[in-house]
Amino acid sequence: MKCTINKKLVPMKAHYFLFNAGSGPVTPYLSIYARQLGFSSIVVGFMYTILPIFGMVAKPIFGTIADKFRCQKRLFLAAQILTAVAFLVIFYSPKIHTTRIVNFSCYNDTIGFFSNSSINKCTLDNLRRQNTSNMCKMTCGVIDQSLLCNKWNISDHCGHDPPTTLSFTALTPTYKIQLTNTFLFFEIANITLNNERILTPSCSNGSPLSTCHINCDDYNINSLITETSIDDSDAYRSYQFWCLLTFMIIAWIGQATVVSIGDAICFQLLGDEHNSYGYQRLWGSLGWGLIAVVTGALIDVLSKGRAQKNYTSAFYTAAAFLITDFLVSLQIKHTQNSVSTNLFRDVGALLLNIRIVVFLIWCVSIGMCTGLMWQFEFWLIEDLAKIQGCSATAHVKTLEGLVQAIQTIIGETPFFFLSGIIMKKITHVHTMSLVLFAIGIRFILYSVIPNPWYFLPVEVSQGLTFGLFFACMTSYASIIAPVGLEATMQGLVGAVFEGVGVSAGSSLGGYFYKKVGGPLTFRYFGFAALIICVIHILVQRLLQELNGAKYSTSEKSKSFNFNLQQLCMHHHQHLGNNRTGNYSMSNDLV
Template sequence: MTKFKINSLLLPMKGHYFLYNGGTAPVVPFMPVFAKQLGFSSVVVGTLYTVLPIAGMVAKPLFGGLADRLKWHKKLFMFFLALTGILFFLINFTPNANEGKVGPGVDLDCGAVTLFKTCNVTDNCALTRLLVYAGNGTVDCHIDCPEVVGSEWNEELCKQWGLSQYCKSNADHPMVFDAKVPLAHTEQIENCIYFRVQTAIFEEKSVIPYCNAQISTSNCHVTCKEPVVNEVLHVRTEEASAKSWSFIYFAFLMLTSWISMAVVVSIGDAICFELLGSKPANYGKQRVWGSVGWGIFSVLAGFLVDEFSQGRTEKDYSVVFYMCLIILSVDFLFCTRLKVSHTQMSASIVHDIGRLLSQLRINIFLLWCITVGLSTGLLWGFLFWHLEELAAAQGCSSLEWIKTLEGLVMGVQCFGGELPFFFISSWVLKKIGHIHAMSMVLFGFGLRFFLYFWLVDPWWVLPIELLNGVTFGIFYATMASYASKIAPPGTEATVQGLVGAVFEGIGVSLGSLIGGLMFQKIGGANTFLAFSIMSWVLFCLHVVVQFFMQRATPNEWQQQQEEVKEFAMTAMYASPQDAIQMLDEQPDDLSRR
């Protein structure tokens, strides 16, 4: 009987993958909808997510080469690991793009009591939250009426409110003061909401505001310290300028954190392969713990965001940033135990590209990677955006659990789709071959996007996410292993780098940009319908092209099919969400774990 033995040398690496992916899982999937809440449009977000994959693609070989030259693999790895946690945590403090923006003017009425009212409430959910919240104490507000006109206000402010600055002349004066507003007196009359001003404070002088005559003024701006009130008073501008300080801060942190993540992944994987030594195919047994960490903590993060956001007008994402900082801090401590001697990394992904691109089958394969990247970019950037729009259409209560649902989406994608299909991908490729698997991925994306188009109740997205096994699990296994077989001798690393570059740097980037533009122009459902049609058209085109290639070169086709079937029988497929590197396993490698 074989005794199971844990390899202590690889234990810190397993822990790193689990903790690193678990630490980034609470933040990365929610960034597009977090940006939406900050006030950025789908076009702005899509443009940002066009740049991020390119920056990561450039950073990997750049810092990989630097690590090789200076022999600083662990130093750079640890530095960027710490930097990733810090940068993500700082995103939590991004100012809302709509902060300081006032909505339409409200009316201020003075008589036996002083009231301000708004009749511009268009968000029924905001109104419902306010009326439920009403009665919870007194709110501090700031009232600014820049256009107080006539002697009536001056006389009342001078005689009844005792404010000498309004007694000096009959000239028009702005009226600016702080107010105590008891929410228990909030009242809805027809389409208007009335708030009572209990106390007015002018330069630290408190007065009880009442007037002998019934007077009013319009175009006052009111800002309160309670978001549930501001949500009713203010009309939010969903599109914020990309030149705003808020966006510059957010974009800078996103860009630098993306670069940090790319470097951690690149050098971390190289360290892992160096620890594996002559058994590189066991990489999958280490990397699978990253998928487990991602699935667990993404579900937990979604639930916690909803829990900490109860009674709030907007989702409170601060818990996910603290989760990220804490988990990555533990990961940093875990990685101090990594034993690294010297790791060789390739810093070049473009060597011999001219010779490779002269081959038709490689060009077709790269085009397939780009088309799948387009769909993946839309999915990563705007699925949650679409779900939140569907939840809002379902009613106010639906938004209370939307983050829990988004966390469950990530869990189903990981445990229900990704992991099972990675385990059976070898069997699938053995049965149908890589070419048919490529076609299946395109068809799977078409079906997945078509179901998103028909989706009404956002909860029904969960069974749809099982298709992630085809569109992600089968895709990555097919892409990485097929690339390793078609690469001419001596260009294996080049092809793997090229595949990753065209998928992320071209496909995902363009998918984010096009998806953002289409979301704004035609809406989420129609965008997914358009991408569904595109995927099915590409599926048909791929089948036709491969059919004619098979007829044109039958001997080469048959030899290639035998090779990939043989490869599928021995390959160990990892979950290369961040790294694309698949290597054959030798028969005597099966004993080491």
């Protein structure tokens, strides 16, 4: 049997690979990068609460514009460049002002500095095991003159007024860091003053000697003592916050537009072969999985010895892939010939159909579960790792990298490839029920697994819960879309899934995670998914009985219901022969 390649679809496959390869190096790290810019977790959480809302608004708006003015490809290409530019601008976003202030004091006749930063025992043990000495530059307020003269023998500051500040370099051995109640005490082994004088400082226990600004060579120590210099309420009014939020919104809108319009173009290229969508989209999973893992390792390599993580490679790699995607996408042979004569009436007709409403509710349900998984699966992994002990915590980032690789390469890729066969075999409606069932089982397993490394085999189910789901959602949306409204329908469905479902799931998941903890949160969501699965099966069966139709996989086509069929006939009579209707549905949907 000779295998033939559809050359018309090659640029589309390349687009999915390149666009996801361009998103993978940046998107997973944006929240961490925002924290590195000085924003607290509360501020970053607020950003990620409103970002999906902009995606919800952007997808149907730009989809409608693309359909109305027949400019799908132009908007598609423009959004790719917009995303690349937004990523680069985010990289150069101004940092919020941060401070590193410690109390210079004595403890057990030893001089050092205190920090009230929270730290877990594993992190402290790791620091001690480094057995290194780190240089910290300190600028302190006025220090008692008797200490300078009698204990430190600094004659320069004896007999006259001491300076308002004293700057020196302190050597702090990591193996001598102590945890005292809620404070960390960093012992100072010696001090270098005026680039030449090395002292072995001593003192007597008493009140803090001074308050000092400090900057250490070691990234871990710096991260422990760094605090944002302004309160969260003030951060919302800072220009740094609005710059970063604006750039992230632009990037989010760009990505949302590329995804929704890109899928619409793909389905138009496929024609009646809707079930072949998975063969195209699987290249996106490969691009994301391969490049995200490589970029993560590259960030660690290039950040060795630095005070902060170096994300230069991630952002420039992303921009390079997105620009390449733009150049490749120029080769997509796509012409948009059909256009809806009454956009709102056509979309409104769909929203009056009960099957479409059930489909959109299904999108919201899956979106809520996806929001929980996107935002809190790594939280759960790290919480379980802490319970397992320091050895598990030490390798938790490696575990998270493996989780992403298994999800995309081993999970999503084969199921995108098989999605068309599965949906043709069991129909779209039964595929929807299968996805809900898989999510329920997956979340319940999360809630009972004690060791996070046991998550790895479970991650293969990503093929069902996202790969098969996404192929089903987009292909169903393409099939039910009226002629000329393909991008509008993809945007509407994407907005419902992400803007409503993912946003609500992230918010609700965060509330339950705080109230009952990670395992119970995933268990509750898992049980809810199974209940919705049963309801979905019963509702679809009831709709079949009400419509008086006997559906089977061997039948070629039937309309969704009598009322919608009558509406379509009236609509075609009104339009004459100027367009061909697309309301009659292939029976493999139901």
